Amino acid sequence: MKRREFITLLGGAAAARPLAARAQPGERVRRIGVLMNLAADDPEAPARVAAFAQGLGELGWTIGRNVRIDYRWGAGDTEHFRRYAAELVALAPDVILASGALAVRPLLQATRTVSIVFVQVTDPVGLGLVASLARPGGNATGFTLSEFGTSGKWLELLKEIVPRVARAGVLRDSSAPGGIGQFAAIQTVAPSIAVELIPLNVRDAGEIELAIATFAHSSNGGLIVTASALAAVHRDLIVALAARHRLPAVYPFHYYATSGGLISYGPDTVDPYRRAADYVDRILKGEKPADLPVQAPTKYELVINLKTAKALGLTVPDSLLARADEVIE
Secondary structure, three states: OHHHHHHHHHHOOHHOOOOHHHHOOOOOOOEEEEOOOOOOOOHHHHHHHHHHHHHHHHHOEEEEEEEEEEOOOOOOOHHHHHHHHHHHHHHOOOOOEEHHHHHHHHHHHHOOOEEEEEEEEEOOOOOOOOOOOOOOOOEEEEEEEOOOOHHHHHHHHHHHHHOOOOOEEEEEEEOOOHHHHHHHHHHHHHHHHOOOOEEEEEEEHHHHHHHHHHHHOOOOOOEEEOOOOOHHHHHHHHHHHHHHHHOOEOOOOOOHHHOOOOOOEOOOOOHHHHHHHHHHHHHHHOHHHHHOOOOOOOOEEEEEEHHHHHHHHOOHHHHHHHOOOEEEO
């Protein structure tokens, strides 16, 4: 089944039939809006959509019977997020699931009454999305992407897998809210392992290509790709550029390594959608986002691609392989 067909099946196919034919007599059909940070045809999309639907199903919510879901796909584009946020709010949903800070911000600008459950947001307090993690206090709550301190681990892994590395280019979306904090965390680690950091600020595919090509001119360099919707959307390009310029690179999520990246370390990107279903259920049953604490990730993954390591002429230390959750041969 094609990805678009799969997503349509889960999120919209049921809407083609009259509600009366699907809902039980007297049963109210609730409406959920979803604003995703990926493109609809992204290979990662089906697993996230399925996890959310499965989580809802386990709590008694069946698409087409007692709940309807409207999906919008931001694809890492700020203008798309603004437009789709307004569209979803205009549909008057009971609750909205939002993926990433770029999705949450325009939603909060559009409404302070519709409940919002977010996933994959770094530092929601610092961004002003919630008052505190324990008591969010507004109409939004959810699940953080990770703590900034995790970002320092990327540089440590780069040095461990490539001991000779002396310079690290840090690829970051200059418009991403969490980019500054991630870079700061990496900076705290750099002096102790004698690595010079070079920020590579980018806003689109063209700037990504130019930044990596320019950085690759110097020797003993490695690449760190920080977490952002822009990087996720253009991950195939980034992985290809790293291979072309023979740059060892560390990535924030498993799907970079499975796409050919050298090594990745970060939280499970599917599990938050399953967990978000619980908060959506609780809100639909009357609880308020203001009273639901923001939760942190519970699963982290270290993935190593030995095929890519071999292509780069690298020998991965046994100690690192022993810690890996997945090794791609």
